[in-house]
Amino acid sequence: MHIGLVISSVLHGTLIFVTAMSLPFLAKKPIDIPPIVSVELIQIAEKTNIPFAPKAKKIIEKKKKKKLKEKEKKLVSEQAPPKKVKKSKTQTVVSVDDQKKKIDNQKPEAVPLPDKKPDIVETKKENKQNPDKLDKDLTPKSEHEKEDLFDSNKLERFLVDKKKEDRAIEKLKKNDKTTQDQDPSLVGNKLTATEEEALQAQIFHCWTPPWGMKYVPGDMLVSIQINLDPNGNIEEMEMLDHKKMNIPGKQKFKALAESVRRALLACQPLNVPSSGYERWKKIKFNFDASEMIEG
């Protein structure tokens, strides 16, 4: 009798326990995390990309027409027949519809820039920048500065700096041979300190470099040459390192260069002197973000 009661109680107890443990609210819930759903990505730039800015296009049109007229004038004086090929070339640039049809073959991020001689200017730029770099490198950076055994980039940077140093010394040696008076580039064609400061102050308010970007030696300098009208408005703009902008892996340089271009466009008309247009109608700006980005 007693044994049966005990067995019955145990069995009932087990049954109740098993039932209770398997109730849904006691079961451990699996972790409910919103799933990561994939997103398909399609490039649609080639369908709509407009290769030339309207303003830039107008300027190009104007210039081409001007050139064409000049050529035609010359041709008329020599009584030569007009060249059909050249005329048709200018017409293709003018038509917006034609452009739209042709853009399929263009890269979406291609920046239309005039083909000038970037190589010559690039060497100029390097020579100019190097003495500054040399000075900076020779000064102690901080009291805590120490040798880095581990940073593999450090050696690379050191080697680049060494190269620059050599070039700077070379330039200094060259400069020793000519005095300032003998140097034609320094006779009456520089902005005065006040004029230069006025320009720098104006551009400071327009230029927002991409703050916080990683410091990449060699990619922090953007040189840009502009042609100005007598009122200080930009007529033409040439990014001297424009080839570098489209090199894969140079997105940081591209972003910096675009910030420079935006700054100049937003700043116009530039604070140029009221006289001496011939002197300042062409200006080369060297935007150096090294100090700001490196900190």
Added chain:
Amino acid sequence: MIKRLIIFCIILIPTNVFALIEVDITRGNMNPLPLAVSPLSIDENSRKSFEKILKKENIGSEISIIVENNLRSSGIFEPLSKDAFLQAPDIANLKPRFEDWNLIKAQALITGKVSYVSERLRVEFRLWDILAGREIMALAFTTVPSNWRRVGHIISDKIYERLTGEKGYFDTRIIYVAEEGPKTQRKKKLAIMDQDGANNKFLTLGNELVLTPRFNPTSQMVTYLSYFKNLPRVYLLDIETGTQEVVGDFPGMTFAPRFSPDGKKIIMSFAKDGKSDIYTMDLENRIVERITNHPSIDTSPSYSPNGKFIAFNSDRSGYQQIYIMKNDGSEIKRISFGNGIYGTPVWSPRGDLIAFTKLHNGKFYIGVMRTDGTGERLLTENYYQEAPSWSPNGRVLIFYRETKTNAKGEGFSAKLWSIDLTGYNERLVATPTDASDPSWSSLLGN
């Protein structure tokens, strides 16, 4: 002969040469870039379909708000007020009138279109350079309608990358420890959310103490520490599948497990016999390897992005300072020499900086220094703050900050904050409860 003479004469003719004027610009301002985020246009049929599915009146506007908020939170961009817009979204998307956008001082414009195609959400967007007057990027995305928030984050990342040259960090998640209850009896749960605070989910019930969750840099895997019967256990949690496993029970105190850059190892510190050393564990074969062996307290190890070096803090010099060493434990070198105590070093994902917490004169600082210890910059100062974690692009840090309690022991709170490398863009990251120990995921990817 005559020819040569003529050439010689031409060379001798003085030319009126104006050498090119060069102006060096070495300073710029820190103003954010003004841009316009036009609401994404939507046709009436699509609008109705999405309203039915997502219960959102205008999904185009909702996505553009996400983009706008993301870009604003970066501190690099300043989205302009939509009240100032002169052009309607549907027309702006086809061909913006640059003059109109120039008038409101926008330097970039984002336009787009949302449509309902084959029961899927299709979003097209275009980025325009207003000053140059041209389109600089155009992309389309297709996904399930419920994924619309993520589309907003991906668009933000694409814009960020195009305009800054660096990857974005908006399509990411943050895992953290959610805290509730009085300071002496905190209930701590593991929680996850999008980087903007949306889609918050609690992953544990709070029955066990959880600490230091850390994302795997290569996948959506998390490692964290939890106490089971007063014994520390290191867990691995797969966010994608929701499965979790115990990596192991460890003797004594275990601190701050963190993944190696390839995600194949975990690095952590164990306290034993009054000292604490750094160990790694191979996740494939579970072999534990000792990295440091010193009678001091070595904790908070963090790998460099290439996995060759490890940053950690140690009191081997008498005070807690930051050190780096090779991944085999050799060539240990101290890198922090400033006044105060340094801790929680975290190597930036782009490799150039190490973030740290510093205690000096009773105040806590979050700062960064170069990997050789130079260029120390303190980004933010407060009563108590620590545990910095990098955004995947190495440009923003998230950390937690606690407030002081009053005489009655009230007023305590712990919140997540973010700050960028400039130190000017400090923001509170909204969480439903108090929060600590944040860790930023890598980009979710596709």
